[in-house]
Amino acid sequence: MTRPNVVMIVLDDTGFAQLGCFGSDISTPNIDRLAGDGLRYNRFHVTALCSPTRASLLTGRNHHRVGMGYLTDIPTPDPGYTCAIPPAAGTLPAVLKQAGYSTFAAGKWHLAPRWEVNPAGPYDRWPLGLGFERYYGFLSAETSQRTPTLVRDNSYVPQPRTPDEGYHLMEDLTDEAIGFIRDQQQNTPERPFFLYYAASAMHAPIQAPEEWVRRYEGAFDQGWDEWRDAIVTRQKELGVVPEDADATPRPPWVRPWEELSEGERRVTARSMEIFAAYLSYTDAQIGRLIDHLRETDTLDNTIVMLISDNGTSAEGGPDGSFNYHGLHRDRAANRELTFANLDEMAGDHSYMQYAWPWAWAGNTPFWLWKRFTALGGVRTPLIVHWPDGVGTPGEVRDQFCHVSDLMPTVLEAAGVPVPERLNGVEQMSLDGASILDSFLAPEVAAPRETQYFECAGSRSLYHRGWKIRTDHVGPTPLLERELIPGSHEYDEDHWALFHLDTDYAETTDLSASHPELVREMVQMWWTEAGRNQVLPLNDGYTGRPQMERPAGHRQPARMSYRPGPGAVSEFMHPVLTEGFTMTAHLEVPDEPSNGIIAAIGDWTQGLAWYLRDGHMLVSANYAGVGHRTRSAVPLAPGRQEVRLTYRLREGGGTFALHQPGEDAVELDVDGPLPVRWQIGGPGLRIGFDAGFPVDDGYAPPYAMEPGVLQRVDVESGAAGLLEPDDSDLARVHE
Structure with a gap:
C-alpha cells in the first residue's frame, strides 16, 4: 500500500x-x-x-x-x-x-x-x-x-x-x-x-x-x-x-x-x-x-x-x-x-x-x-x-x-x-x-x-471512566484569581470526583460519596506526577525560578547597534525596564533630517525615538494610549551625540531627550515599562521601522538618510541584571 x-x-x-x-x-x-x-x-x-x-x-x-x-x-x-x-x-x-x-x-x-x-x-x-x-x-x-x-x-x-x-x-x-x-x-x-x-x-x-x-x-x-x-x-x-x-x-x-x-x-x-x-x-x-x-x-x-x-x-x-x-x-x-x-x-x-x-x-x-x-x-x-x-x-x-x-x-x-x-x-x-x-x-x-x-497548579487525573480535579486557581492572571472561586493553596485544594461515563460534561461532584476512590486516585496523580517530571509544582506565571541562560545568550548591560535591516530580539538587548540610556551618534546634514533612530513595537504598544524636520521626538505607546514629546529646537548640523533616557520615578518613569546646549525635554508616563513591548514582535530596530508605526507622526520604514545615523549605544540602568522581573508575563499568551 x-x-x-x-x-x-x-x-x-x-x-x-x-x-x-x-x-x-x-x-x-x-x-x-x-x-x-x-x-x-x-x-x-x-x-x-x-x-x-x-x-x-x-x-x-x-x-x-x-x-x-x-x-x-x-x-x-x-x-x-x-x-x-x-x-x-x-x-x-x-x-x-x-x-x-x-x-x-x-x-x-x-x-x-x-x-x-x-x-x-x-x-x-x-x-x-x-x-x-x-x-x-x-x-x-x-x-x-x-x-x-x-x-x-x-x-x-x-x-x-x-x-x-x-x-x-x-x-x-x-x-x-x-x-x-x-x-x-x-x-x-x-x-x-x-x-x-x-x-x-x-x-x-x-x-x-x-x-x-x-x-x-x-x-x-x-x-x-x-x-x-x-x-x-x-x-x-x-x-x-x-x-x-x-x-x-x-x-x-x-x-x-x-x-x-x-x-x-x-x-x-x-x-x-x-x-x-x-x-x-x-x-x-x-x-x-x-x-x-x-x-x-x-x-x-x-x-x-x-x-x-x-x-x-x-x-x-x-x-x-x-x-x-x-x-x-x-x-x-x-x-x-x-x-x-x-x-x-x-x-x-x-x-x-x-x-x-x-x-x-x-x-x-x-x-x-x-x-x-x-x-x-x-x-x-x-x-x-x-x-x-x-x-x-x-x-x-x-x-x-x-x-x-x-x-x-x-x-x-x-x-x-x-x-x-x-x-x-x-x-x-x-x-x-x-x-x-x-x-x-x-x-x-x-x-x-x-x-x-x-x-499552572490546576491538576486532574482520568482513570477508567472516573476523573478527579482540583479547584486550584493560581496567583495570576489576577483577573481570574479575583473573580473565579477556588483554592489558592495546594494544601487547601478540594479534589472533586466525576464519573465521566455517566456525567459527560463533568457536572456532578461525587467526592463526598466515594472518599476512598478519591484518596486512591489522588495517590495515582502523585505517582504519575513523579514519573513524568511534574514536580515541583509551581502555579505562578511570575516568580518561577529563573534558568541561567547559556553563555552568549545573557542580556548585556551595554551594547552598540548599527543601522540596517533586521532587529535585535527583546530577549537579547539590554534590559530597559530598570531605566536606560540610548546614545545616538549622528552626522547631521545642513538640511533638517527625518527618520527613525530606534524603535520597538508599534501603535498597539511601542516606543519610538525619531527625527522629524530636525527635531527629536520620543513616542511611548502603552497598550494603545500614546504619549509623545519633541525637542524645542532642531539639531544643529555636524557631528552630534544625542540621548534618550528613561528614569524610574514613583508610579512610573520619565523619558528625556538630551541634545548639546539645550535643556532636556521630559515626558512623564505613569506605570512601568512593559517587559515585552510586543509578544512575538520583531524587537529593537535601528535606523528604520516596519509594520505599523508607534504613532501617526511617521510612516514606516521612515529610514534615516544614509550616513546620518552612525550607531546607537544602549545602556541598561540595571547594570549586571541578566533577567528582568517577569511581572508582565502574567499576560504571556499561549
Whole structure:
C-alpha cells in the first residue's frame, strides 16, 4: 500500500463548541466537510496550554516528560520545565524524515526557549532543528495578523505585502503550505509528505478582514446564554454530546446577558462578531489547502487531522479588550479604551481579544477554559479525514484519547516503527498509543485507562471512566484569581470526583460519596506526577525560578547597534525596564533630517525615538494610549551625540531627550515599562521601522538618510541584571 501523506492542522484557542460540526452556528463549512467525510472524536484531550500540547503532539510523550510543562517564555531549571525538548524525544517529523517523508511546517511554533528565538539562534529547537525540512511562520506565542514577525527556515524575513495591499497572515501561511506541497509533488511525487499546519487563529490578536466581519453584524445580539442553549441542542442532534448529558451551569463570574447595559451588550457582541469572522476566514484558508489536495488527486491518500491546542481563551476579561496588552496593566483604563473604540474594534489599531463569557459558551457544555484542567481546558475537537483509511464517514468516536496518541497513530498508519535510536541518540519510550484501529471500528477499546493533567497548579487525573480535579486557581492572571472561586493553596485544594461515563460534561461532584476512590486516585496523580517530571509544582506565571541562560545568550548591560535591516530580539538587548540610556551618534546634514533612530513595537504598544524636520521626538505607546514629546529646537548640523533616557520615578518613569546646549525635554508616563513591548514582535530596530508605526507622526520604514545615523549605544540602568522581573508575563499568551 502507498504510504499516506499526513496533514496535521492545529488551531489555537478554539473551544469544543466553536466549530459547526461540534454544534456552533459560526460558519465553518470546510472543516465541517472534513468531519462529514471523516470522523469526530468527542473525548479527545490536550494539555490546556499551547507549548505543552504542541510538544506532546510532536513527540508522542507527556509534555512534562519532554521539558515542556509550561510555556517556552518562562524556562526554569526544573527538568519538567526547561522548555527544551531533548534529543531523546525524537519528533514525529524527524522520524518520518528518516523514513523517507518530506516534512514541512507552516505557522506558529512556540517550542524554543525565549532567548533562542533571535536571529542568531541557536536553531536546534527551531523547526528545521527538530525534523522539518522547510518552515514558514512565526516562532513566538502570537503575532499580529496584519504585520507579523516572520521566519523562513532559519532566517527572519519581511512580510510579502502590506496591510493596505490586503495582507493577512492566515492567507500567507496557506499560500506557503500549498507551495511546499506543490514543490514536493511536482519534483519528487513518489515521496509522501508530512505537513504541520499550525494556524495563527484563533489566538489573539483577533483580527479579521473587514468584509468577513460585516457578515456577522448583529449575529450575537441574543447574548451568550441563548447562544449556549442553542449549541447544546445542536450538539445532541449532531451526536457529539450524548442526548442525556447535562451542560455545566453558567458560572458566577459570567453575568447573565439580561443584566448587561445596552453599551455592554454592543461591545461584547461586537467582540464576538470579530471572533466569528476570524474563525470563518480561517476555515476558508483551510478550505483552500484541502481544495489543493483534492484538485491534485492527493486527498484520498492523505490523513488530515484537525485539533485545537487547548480550550477557549479567557484572556479578554469579562468585557473583552480593544487592546489586551493593557488588560492586566490597568483594568479600568482598558475598559474605558475598549468602550471608546467600539467602531474601531476591527480596525488596524486594534489588538483585540473577545469577552470571556463567549469563551465560556465556546466550550459548551464544559466548565472553564484554557490554563485549567477542567474539561473546558483539556477537551477539544479532533477530526480525522482519510478516505482510504476511515470506515463509515460522519461517525463520532467516543474513546478517551490524548494528544500524545497522534504520533503513534501516524507512525502506525505510515508503517514506520518507533525507532530505538534516532540520530545516534537512544530514544525514550512513547506515552501515547495508536488509535488507528478506531478509524475503522467504532467499538475498539480506548488506547489508555489513565492520564494525568497539570497546568499552572490546576491538576486532574482520568482513570477508567472516573476523573478527579482540583479547584486550584493560581496567583495570576489576577483577573481570574479575583473573580473565579477556588483554592489558592495546594494544601487547601478540594479534589472533586466525576464519573465521566455517566456525567459527560463533568457536572456532578461525587467526592463526598466515594472518599476512598478519591484518596486512591489522588495517590495515582502523585505517582504519575513523579514519573513524568511534574514536580515541583509551581502555579505562578511570575516568580518561577529563573534558568541561567547559556553563555552568549545573557542580556548585556551595554551594547552598540548599527543601522540596517533586521532587529535585535527583546530577549537579547539590554534590559530597559530598570531605566536606560540610548546614545545616538549622528552626522547631521545642513538640511533638517527625518527618520527613525530606534524603535520597538508599534501603535498597539511601542516606543519610538525619531527625527522629524530636525527635531527629536520620543513616542511611548502603552497598550494603545500614546504619549509623545519633541525637542524645542532642531539639531544643529555636524557631528552630534544625542540621548534618550528613561528614569524610574514613583508610579512610573520619565523619558528625556538630551541634545548639546539645550535643556532636556521630559515626558512623564505613569506605570512601568512593559517587559515585552510586543509578544512575538520583531524587537529593537535601528535606523528604520516596519509594520505599523508607534504613532501617526511617521510612516514606516521612515529610514534615516544614509550616513546620518552612525550607531546607537544602549545602556541598561540595571547594570549586571541578566533577567528582568517577569511581572508582565502574567499576560504571556499561549
